[in-house]
Amino acid sequence: MAAPDLLYSPVPQLAALLRSRKLSPVELVRACLDRIEALNPKVNAFLTVTAEQALEQARTAAKEIGAGRYRGLLHGIPYAPKDMLATKGIRTTNGSRITTDWIPDYESAVTERFHRAGAILIGKLNLLEFAMGSGQKGLNGPARNPWDLAYSPSGSSSGSGAAIAAGMVPITIGSDSGGSIRGPAKSCGVVGLKPTYGRVSRYGVTTLSWTLDHVGPLAKTIAGVAAMLQVMAGFDRRDEASANVPVPDYAKALTGNVKGLRIGVPTEHYFNHVHPETDAALRQARSVLKDRGAVEVDITVRNASLCSAASGVILNSESAAFHEQRIKKHADLLDPLVRERLEAGTFHTAVDYIKALRIRTLLMEEMNRIFQTCDVILLPAGNAPPRLEGEIVGTDMPTDPPAPPRPDAFNLANVTGIPAIVLPCGFTSGPPTLPLGIQFCAKPFDESTLFRVAHAYESATTWHTRFPQLA
Amino acid sequence: MPLARRRLLQSLATATASSAALGPPLSAQQPPTGATAQLSAERLRVLQPVLERRRTQLQPLRDFVLDDSVAPLRGPLMP
Numbered sequence: 391m392a393a394p395d396l397l398y399s400p401v402p403q404l405a406a407l408l409r410s411r412k413l414s415p416v417e418l419v420r421a422c423l424d425r426i427e428a429l430n431p432k433v434n435a436f437l438t439v440t441a442e443q444a445l446e447q448a449r450t451a452a453k454e455i456g457a458g459r460y461r462g463l464l465h466g467i468p469y470a471p472k473d474m475l476a477t478k479g480i481r482t483t484n485g486s487r488i489t490t491d492w493i494p495d496y497e498s499a500v501t502e503r504f505h506r507a508g509a510i511l512i513g514k515l516n517l518l519e520f521a522m523g524s525g526q527k528g529l530n531g532p533a534r535n536p537w538d539l540a541y542s543p544s545g546s547s548s549g550s551g552a553a554i555a556a557g558m559v560p561i562t563i564g565s566d567s568g569g570s571i572r573g574p575a576k577s578c579g580v581v582g583l584k585p586t587y588g589r590v591s592r593y594g595v596t597t598l599s600w601t602l603d604h605v606g607p608l609a610k611t612i613a614g615v616a617a618m619l620q621v622m623a624g625f626d627r628r629d630e631a632s633a634n635v636p637v638p639d640y641a642k643a644l645t646g647n648v649k650g651l652r653i654g655v656p657t658e659h660y661f662n663h664v665h666p667e668t669d670a671a672l673r674q675a676r677s678v679l680k681d682r683g684a685v686e687v688d689i690t691v692r693n694a695s696l697c698s699a700a701s702g703v704i705l706n707s708e709s710a711a712f713h714e715q716r717i718k719k720h721a722d723l724l725d726p727l728v729r730e731r732l733e734a735g736t737f738h739t740a741v742d743y744i745k746a747l748r749i750r751t752l753l754m755e756e757m758n759r760i761f762q763t764c765d766v767i768l769l770p771a772g773n774a775p776p777r778l779e780g781e782i783v784g785t786d787m788p789t790d791p792p793a794p795p796r797p798d799a800f801n802l803a804n805v806t807g808i809p810a811i812v813l814p815c816g817f818t819s820g821p822p823t824l825p826l827g828i829q830f831c832a833k834p835f836d837e838s839t840l841f842r843v844a845h846a847y848e849s850a851t852t853w854h855t856r857f858p859q860l861a
Numbered sequence: 862m863p864l865a866r867r868r869l870l871q872s873l874a875t876a877t878a879s880s881a882a883l884g885p886p887l888s889a890q891q892p893p894t895g896a897t898a899q900l901s902a903e904r905l906r907v908l909q910p911v912l913e914r915r916r917t918q919l920q921p922l923r924d925f926v927l928d929d930s931v932a933p934l935r936g937p938l939m940p
Contacts, residue, residue: 586938587937587938588937588938630936630937631936631937632937633937633938633939634937635939635940693925695921696921696922696925698918699918699919699921699922700922702915702918702919703919703922706915717899718899730907730908730911731911733900733904733908734908734911734912734915736900737908737912737915742919742922742923744933745922745923745925745927746922747933747934748927748931748932748933749922749925749927750933750934751931751932751933751934752927752931754934807938833940834938834939834940835938835940
C-alpha cells in the first residue's frame with residue numbers, strides 16, 4: 391500500500407498489517423518521515439522530528455512483533471504529542487521562546503503509557519504558545535490547515551490536527567482547556583476527544599488551567615481514538631485530579647447500534663448564530679442518526695450563558711497564577727497577545743474566581759439533571775468553518791463592527807468535566823472546501839457511549855475517508 | 862508612587878471590581894499589591910482596553926445570584 395493511503399489508514403487496519411507482519415514498523419515510520427520531510431515546510435505541524443529514535447523504536451517493535459510479543463493495537467504505530475507533553479531527553483518547547491531549549495528529565499504519563507504500549511514517538515507537534523488560545527503565531531510560526539494552507543487548523547493543538555489531516559502520522563495527542571483538541575479536529579476534518587476530567591493523567595503536561603485542562607487523542611477515525619484512550623486512560627497518583635475509576639473496553643462500544651439512543655438537542659443558546667453551512671450539516675447528521683434508530687430529546691441547559699464567563703475567569707486566573715514567575719522575569723519573551731492575556735489575568739479578584747468555581751458546580755449539577763433524560767448531548771463543534779490564518783481573533787480582541795455574541799459550545803465540557811468528541815460531518819461548499827464538525831458530549835466516564843454514537847455516524851457517512859490533496 | 866499611576870490603577874481596579882458585593886474599589890491612596898504591583902504604567906495602558914472588555918464579559922457572572930448551598934467542588938470527578 392502506498393503512502394498517503396497507508397498513512398490515512400485507520401488504526402485497526404494498520405495494526406492488523408503490523409501484527410500479521412505484512413507491514414513492518416520500520417516501513418511505516420519511514421513513510422511518515424518521508425511525508426513529514428515533504429510536507430512540513432508547508433504545513434508546519436512538527437516542531438521537532440525524532441527520526442533516528444523513531445527508527446530505533448521501530449526496529450525494536452519489529453523484533454518484538456516478530457517474536458510474538460505483540461503488545462496491542464498501538465504496537466508499532468507512530469504517534470506525536472503536542473509539544474506541551476514532557477518527553478525525557480527530547481526538547482519540549484511549549485511553543486514558547488521561554489522554554490525553547492528545555493529538555494525534560496522526566497516523561498509525561500501519557501507518553502510513558504504509549505511507550506509501554508509499543509507506540510513509536512516520531513516527533514513533537516506545533517501549538518499555540520503555552521496553549522493560550524487563538525491569535526498567536528507561536529514559536530516557529532503557525533501550523534497550517536492542510537485543506538487550504540491559507541487557513542488555520544485552529545488551536546491550540548494546531549499541529550496535532552494538521553499532522554493527521556496531512557497524513558504525516560496516524561495518531562496524535564493534544565490538550566484541551568477550552569476546545570483546543572476539538573477545534574483542530576473540526577477544522578482539520580479528523581476525530582478529537584476531550585475525555586472526562588481525571589480520566590487521563592496530566593502528569594508531565596504543562597499546565598494552562600488546573601481546573602479545565604484535559605489531555606486527549608486525535609486520529610482519523612473513532613476506532614483510532616478509542617484505541618488511544620484505551621492506553622491513555624487510568625488512575626495516576628501523580629495527577630491530583632486523576633480519577634480512580636475502572637477503564638472499560640472501549641472497542642466494545644464500536645457496534646454501530648444506536649437504536650433507542652437518546653440524543654439531547656439544546657433548544658436554546660448553542661445553536662444561535664451558527665454558520666448556515668454548519669447548521670445544514672448538523673441537521674443532516676441528525677437525520678442520519680434518526681434513520682439509524684436514535685431518538686432526539688429537546689433539552690435546555692440552564693445557565694448556559696454563564697459558562698463562557700466562568701470558564702474565562704477560571705482559565706485566566708489559573709494561567710496567570712501558573713505563569714506568575716514567567717510574567718515577572720520573561721515577559722519580553724512572550725508573544726504580545728499571550729503576555730496581555732496573562733497580565734490581565736492577574737486582575738481577577740478572588741471572589742470572581744470562587745464564584746466561577748461555584749457556577750461550575752451549578753453547571754455540573756445541571757449536566758447530572760440533563761443526563762437523566764438523554765444519553766448524549768449534540769452540540770455544534772464551533773460556530774463557523776475554519777478561519778484564514780492571521781485573522782484568528784481571541785475572545786479578548788475587539789472586532790469592528792463588534793461581533794454578535796456567539797455561544798461557545800466547547801467550554802461546557804471543560805467547565806463541567808464531561809467527555810466530548812468531535813468528528814467530521816461535512817465540508818463547506820467552497821472554494822475553498824473546508825471541513826465541518828459535529829460534537830457529542832456524554833456523562834462523566836461514559837466515553838463508551840460517545841464512541842458508540844460517533845462510530846454509528848461515521849459508519850453511515852464517508853467524510854472520514856476524504857483527505858486533502860497535498861503535493 | 863506618582864499620582865497619575867495611582868489614579869490609573871484605581872480606575873482599572875474599579876473597572877474590574879464594580880460590584881458592591883466585591884467591596885470597595887482600591888483606594889487611590891493605597892499602593893498596588895501582589896501581581897499587579899510589577900506592572901509599569903505603560904503595561905497598564907496596554908491592558909486597560911483588555912480589562913474593559915473582560916469587565917463586560919464578566920458582568921453576567923457578577924450579577925448572577927447563587928444559592929448559599931452551592932460550593933466550589935474540589936478533587937476528581939466521580940461517575
